[in-house]
Amino acid sequence: MKPIKLIITALISVCIGGCSSQKELQADAAIENKVDSLLNQMTLEEKLGQMNQLSPWNFEDLAKRVRKGEVGSILNMVNPEEVNKIQKIAVEESRLGIPLIVSRDVIHGYKTIFPIPLGQAATFNPEVVKEGARVAAIEASADGIRWTFAPMIDVSRDPRWGRIAESCGEDPYLNAIMGTAMIKGYQGDSLNDPTAIAACAKHFVAYGAAEGGRDYNSTFIPERVLRNVYLPPFKAAADAGCATFMTSFNDNDGVPSTANSFVLKDVLRKEWKYDGIVVTDWASALEMVNHGFCTDGKDAAEKSVNAGVDMEMVSETFIQNLKQSIAENKVSIETIDNAVRNILRLKFRLGLFDNPYVATPQTVKYAxxxxxxxxxxxxxxxxxxxxxxxxxxxxxxxxxxxxxxxxxxxxxxxxxxxxxxxxxxxxxxxxxxxxxxxxxxxxxxxxxxxxxxxxxxxxxxxxxxxxxxxxxxxxxxxxxxxxxxxxxxxxxxxxxxxxxxxxxxxxxxxxxxxxxxxxxxxxxxxxxxxxxxxxxxxxxxxxxxxxxxxxxxxFGKVNPSGKTPVTFPRMSGQVPIYYAQHKTGRPANPTEMLIDEIPVEAGQTSVGCRSFYLDAGNSPLFPFGYGLSYTTFEYSNLSLASDKLTAQDTLSISFTLKNTGKYDGTEVIQLYVQDKVGSVTRPVKELKRFQRVTLKARESTQVSLSLPVSELAFWGYDMNYTVEPGDFTLWVGTNSAKGLTKDFSVSAL
Structure with a gap:
């Protein structure tokens, strides 16, 4: 009877899943019909108004523009009575009654403030990160805010850059996991829920690699590195249903992100099939004039929308110039319609047409x-x-x-x-x-x-x-x-x-x-x-x-369990320093002679001719993934179900973890993999899995991890994304610098 029961349960699950998917498809189709119907009624001026996001300084001026349909979204209005007042004008006094999206930077809490995102990444606990974003959404939505500009999932490897605080650190996988958790927390089970707020994956893309760690500075990231390091967290965000994306301030290889059709159209829209909003960062469209990429605001508007931007934050080059650009055939009406369609779709998904107002007063803050x-x-x-x-x-x-x-x-x-x-x-x-x-x-x-x-x-x-x-x-x-x-x-x-x-x-x-x-x-x-x-x-x-x-x-009531989401340098001059470096042809040895050990009048080659700093060596003060506990943990008995696999297989790993100390504690176990030889050089290690395991003093447990071999794929020499056959090494341990190792191989089919 038991196997039959399991089969019936499985069939019910499939049916429920199928029915649910069918309902979602029907809901999506219904929204698309509403979007098209509304779009067909809109004048060009009203369409451009939807693409215009403002941060109001004067309520009466804003009200006039909302009545005329010149505003699609507003920033930084946090008084719920005012939010309802301006929303009422949009819904009841504008020609088509299209509601506004009210937005705000709710980055790591609204009223109840959580650790900065870099601190949240140090938990290595996506569930805690998700719960934090949920709290932020509940508190912010109580004031009418339905859109936040988070998570920031820029891979950040330079602590000179102040915005590393807003990131989840140096690792693409950690950023992807934590960013996805934030998105799920902000958006909840359904965007239609009044406590859900639309998340925004930012900054698209490579902003965390700003040259010299100077904010707003240029980046020079080739496509292969872009795809292998900087794009994966954003792909995870798109897959998680992140409602919006934001372009970044930087230019990459000379092309400002706000006009980069390769990342906005070719990758985001065509490859990833993304149907959410793309919004500029604050005035980043107009700032392309400062970049020397555009001649004026009109040129900036044309290049932005033609590259795939839907909404402009505050600088108003779209609403001021695009009507003329369309008349001159420099921008097509189809481009405008696609942008407005994305904006209206989100407003319907948020339920703003049915429920535009926020209930007041609410007492959810600091619950x-x-x-x-x-x-x-x-x-x-x-x-x-x-x-x-x-x-x-x-x-x-x-x-x-x-x-x-x-x-x-x-x-x-x-x-x-x-x-x-x-x-x-x-x-x-x-x-x-x-x-x-x-x-x-x-x-x-x-x-x-x-x-x-x-x-x-x-x-x-x-x-x-x-x-x-x-x-x-x-x-x-x-x-x-x-x-x-x-x-x-x-x-x-x-x-x-x-x-x-x-x-x-x-x-x-x-x-x-x-x-x-x-x-x-x-x-x-x-x-x-x-x-x-x-x-x-x-x-x-x-x-x-x-x-x-x-x-x-x-005082020991809580045993610390945090781990470093970034590498700690010994000196500022080591920056950027990160664990997933490439070997180079002359990697450093641990025993390299440092500056105070070098004899006077030493020969040119006496220091080893290796890749390291004479005054700092090559090792960090603390490696990525490092963190102690009041207790101690021991790893042993690492084994693989098989060490010979194909790209279709799953790598199954098991080991014993023992709390060898006198305190109960939580260890963050980490799995790293190295592809030993590739068509292009590969990082010395890459984080592939992590998991928090809580053990009582002297307790041990058997830990099992699974890693589909498909997750070892990368963009190789020929710019194809694939798992290359060859030899690999894996590490399981307490941080990126130490652990138990095993070798395995992947063969071609």
């Missing part, structure tokens, strides 16, 4: 469940980089604790970049959390030492050192103010700003155990600070609930 979700995200994002002599967690031997540093009680700064709507009054800082949650167990002495992260006035350091002398242990909170990371906030020097390094060194000189907690928007150069600290925790700006999360980690 207890939202705060708890944010705390969990913050807990899992914190990375333990060092823990000498088991300095952490604090035990009952610590009676007096000195809490020091400019970031210990900086509610605004710990929210990080892109928090237009975050309110520091709701932020729970480490100082407040430690006093509130553990003040009955320890006496807390607080001294800032420095007023803010860039402070060079060292007058307060003496008071901080005095407090340290009176304490059993010291926690010093350093890092970056929020203004030092994010868009337009690039840095050439990645060291701690101000006198923060001096503060740490003088605290360490007291002989008391020093725990350094870094809160920042990027990976900083902290080799000297790590050396003098007994323990180091790294928290990419953790948001509203960062304080309670860090407090529970310090």
């Amino acid at each position: 207890e469940k939202h705060l708890q979700t944010a705390k969990t995200a913050a807990e899992q994002s914190v990375i333990l980089l060092k823990n000498e002599n088991q300095t952490l967690p604090f035990t009952d031997k610590i009676k007096t604790l000195a809490v020091i540093g400019p970031m210990a009680d900086a509610p605004y700064e710990q929210m990080g970049t892109w928090v237009f709507d975050g309110e520091k009054e709701h932020t729970q800082t480490p100082l407040i959390a430690i006093k509130k949650m553990y003040g009955d167990k320890v006496k807390v002495l607080f001294e800032k030492g420095l007023e803010y992260s860039r402070d060079k006035n060292t007058a307060g350091i003496a008071r901080a050192v005095s407090a340290a002398h009176q304490a059993d242990a010291v926690v010093v909170f350093v890092g970056e103010e929020s203004i030092l990371s994010g868009e337009a906030h690039s840095l050439a020097n990645l060291n701690l700003q101000g006198a923060q390094s001096q503060l740490i060194k003088e605290l360490a000189a007291t002989g008391k155990p020093v725990v350094t907690v870094v809160m920042a928007g990027r990976q900083l150069v902290i080799a000297d600070e790590v050396k003098v600290s007994d323990a180091v925790l790294y928290s990419f700006h953790p948001g509203t609930m960062g304080g309670p999360a860090i407090a529970d980690i310090l």
Whole structure:
């Protein structure tokens, strides 16, 4: 009977899936009919109005334009009463009653602020990332916002670039997984749900490779690298049903992304069959004049829409010029119709025609469940980089604790970049959390030492050192103010700003155990600070609930499990540095002679003639995927079901993971693969799978991973995407620099 039951269950599942697909097809067809019907009624002026997105400065001026059908979307209106008022004008006073899409940058939370995306990536937990985006969508939609410009899934390998804070790090696979999770969270089960907001995959494409780490700068990414590294997260976003895409500010190989028909038409539309909206970044159409790619706004509008852009953000070159361009046959009416069709389709999918207004008032902001979700995200994002002599967690031997540093009680700064709507009054800082949650167990002495992260006035350091002398242990909170990371906030020097390094060194000189907690928007150069600290925790700006999360980690209620989503350099001059590098013909050896070891009058070839820095070597301070725990984990018994496969097979991997320590803990297991020889050179390692595994102290488990061989495909010498037969090595381990290995081969059919 049991097999029959399983067969019946399977048949029911197939039927439900088939019926569901049929319903979706019918719904899509119904929307297309509505779109075409409405499009046939529209004047050219109304069509161009739908392609126009404005950030209003004056409500009355906006209202006039909405009545005339000159606006398709608005930015940055967050008062729900005003949203309903302008929406009522669009629906009831414009000729065709087409609703507006209200949009806002909701990047890592709306009111309840989550860790910055780089911190969320450090969780290696897509479910937590999805839940965070869901909370953001619920809170933002309560104010009428139905479109956000996230996730940013630019592969980012240069911490000088301030926007690395907004990314999910250096790895294409991690960006794809986390970006997909955000999309699912923002958009929910259906865009038609009033709490769903349209996601936007940005920036299309290669913006994270801005030359020199300078924001808005040019990139020079050839097509093969573009397809193998920078496009995969966007392909995953398109496959996940991301409602919109945004063009990037950069030009790549001389072509600004806003007019790059190769990526917008050939790849996005033709190859990926994408039917969502493509919107420019803020004024990026008009900025092509500054690039020297367009002569004026009219030229910019023509090149943008002909390349595949549907909507223009704020610069209004479309609505001002395209009517003339059509008359001159420089832009076809079919191009305009396709753009407007994409815009109307999204408005129907969002249910705006049936339900254009937002219910007021709503009390979803800072809901207890939202705060708890944010705390969990913050807990899992914190990375333990060092823990000498088991300095952490604090035990009952610590009676007096000195809490020091400019970031210990900086509610605004710990929210990080892109928090237009975050309110520091709701932020729970480490100082407040430690006093509130553990003040009955320890006496807390607080001294800032420095007023803010860039402070060079060292007058307060003496008071901080005095407090340290009176304490059993010291926690010093350093890092970056929020203004030092994010868009337009690039840095050439990645060291701690101000006198923060001096503060740490003088605290360490007291002989008391020093725990350094870094809160920042990027990976900083902290080799000297790590050396003098007994323990180091790294928290990419953790948001509203960062304080309670860090407090529970310090006192052992929570065991840290975060992993580095980016490689940490030893010196700024190593940047860009990332784990998935190519070997070169002369890869460095671990024993290369460094600058202080070189004899005077050494011969030219005495240093080995290898690819490394004389003053920094070739290894990072901390590799990608690195993070310690209060417990220890042991990997053993790695085996493959088969080590000889074809492209149609699935690689089946198993191994034993044991918690060998005295604390319960969570390990992020990571699977990396290397294609040893290809038609083009391949990375030394590529992340292919990761998984969080929680084990009690001394507990062990058998872990199984599956990897379809098809996922080893890449764009080769002939620019075909395929799995090339040959030999491979895989690693399973705790980070990208160490693990158990096995070889396998893939043969041609």
